[in-house]
Amino acid sequence: MKIYYTDDHLAHHPKAEVHRGKMVTPHEGPHRMDLLMAGMKRAGFTDFTEPPAFDITCLDGVHTPDYIHFVQTAWARWKDAGYAGDVLPMSFPYNPRRAKPPIEIDGAAGYFCSSADTMITETSWTALASTAACALGTVESVAKGESAFALIRPPGHHAGADYMSGYCILNNAAIAAQALLNKGMDRVAILDVDSHHGNGTQDIFYARDDVLFASLHGEPDHHFPYFWGHKDEKGAGKGDGYTLNYPLPAGTHYPAWRNALLDAIAKIRNFKPDALVVSLGVDTFERDPISSFKLKVEDYPAYGADIAKLGLPTSFIMEGGYGVPEIGDNAAGVLKGFSE
Ligand code: Q9C
Numbered sequence: 001m002k003i004y005y006t007d008d009h010l011a012h013h014p015k016a017e018v019h020r021g022k023m024v025t026p027h028e029g030p031h032r033m034d035l036l037m038a039g040m041k042r043a044g045f046t047d048f049t050e051p052p053a054f055d056i057t058c059l060d061g062v063h064t065p066d067y068i069h070f071v072q073t074a075w076a077r078w079k080d081a082g083y084a085g086d087v088l089p090m091s092f093p094y095n096p097r098r099a100k101p102p103i104e105i106d107g108a109a110g111y112f113c114s115s116a117d118t119m120i121t122e123t124s125w126t127a128l129a130s131t132a133a134c135a136l137g138t139v140e141s142v143a144k145g146e147s148a149f150a151l152i153r154p155p156g157h158h159a160g161a162d163y164m165s166g167y168c169i170l171n172n173a174a175i176a177a178q179a180l181l182n183k184g185m186d187r188v189a190i191l192d193v194d195s196h197h198g199n200g201t202q203d204i205f206y207a208r209d210d211v212l213f214a215s216l217h218g219e220p221d222h223h224f225p226y227f228w229g230h231k232d233e234k235g236a237g238k239g240d241g242y243t244l245n246y247p248l249p250a251g252t253h254y255p256a257w258r259n260a261l262l263d264a265i266a267k268i269r270n271f272k273p274d275a276l277v278v279s280l281g282v283d284t285f286e287r288d289p290i291s292s293f294k295l296k297v298e299d300y301p302a303y304g305a306d307i308a309k310l311g312l313p314t315s316f317i318m319e320g321g322y323g324v325p326e327i328g329d330n331a332a333g334v335l336k337g338f339s340e
């Protein structure tokens with residue numbers, strides 16, 4: 001399996017995160033890649049491929065031009081305003097949003113955001129372009145019928161068409177799915193196994209019937225992103241029935257999690273997609289510092305093998321997973337279980 005990777009992720013390095021009332025080192029930082037990479041190497045993956053060049057047209061139909069312009073210019077505007085640190089949104093539009101963002105950058109940042117955990121730094125765009133490029137790399141492989149992995153950070157599945165959230169700024173899974181359709185595929189399924197609901201991905205494809213979105217996640221009454229991911233969110237218009245949510249209680253262990261996975265896999269099979277995109281978050285692990293599921297190291301290859309039974313060329317897109325060395329073993333474990 002090809003693994004698309006580049007050091008450019010280092011360009012996104014936020015300085016601080018406010019977490020449960022405390023200033024902490026961001027959970028999402030370059031140290032995650034060290035942990036992921038170490039686990040990949042322990043598992044015997046040594047062959048890493050540079051992604052193709054970033055082509056900004058890959059954002060068409062995924063993110064809005066106004067949002068992209070905001071992301072690219074936010075840091076300079078923040079500095080021009082005399083503000084310190086990284087762009088950190090604090091004021092959010094309580095619905096509905098007006099047609100235009102405020103001019104003041106503090107307000108504009110909140111307009112294009114839904115949670116105060118996502119920062120933009122001076123060089124973030126370099127890292128973001130690299131994550132999208134790695135996603136496009138997997139699309140080249142999948143178009144040839146081969147599965148591939150985008151080993152990337154920051155993650156993407158909380159980012160919507162025009163907002164960032166939950167450490168996510170560009171939605172790499174959505175970019176991959178849209179690129180596969182652009183290559184001529186008729187239907188693509190996205191399976192989101194991150195412990196958090198993939199609200200951004202859901203939102204981007206909510207009214208469409210060419211992308212089936214299925215997500216397993218901590219139920220919204222107790223888990224970020226809190227306002228999405230209920231069972232009754234099923235899609236809209238012709239997209240009705242093409243969004244599938246599996247909210248699961250805090251503390252869910254593997255057997256119950258797997259039951260939900262097998263249901264999602266059966267529905268994906270009925271959809272008859274040409275390809276699969278997996279939003280591969282490994283924050284379902286029992287010792288993840290910000291999540292509540294109880295998966296163990298041996299569960300990751302097991303469910304990788306379940307996903308493989310779909311027999312689809314698959315683009316694996318790295319999402320969450322924090323703080324412990326096992327994130328590397330677990331990401332690699334899914335790929336091994338899928339491949340063997
Ligand atoms: N400190 C992913 O796993 N937590 N994102 C908000 C603020 C947000 C996780 C608490 C967690 C987002 C891709």
Ligand code: ZN
Nearest residue numbers: 194195196320
């Ligand atoms: Zn997550």
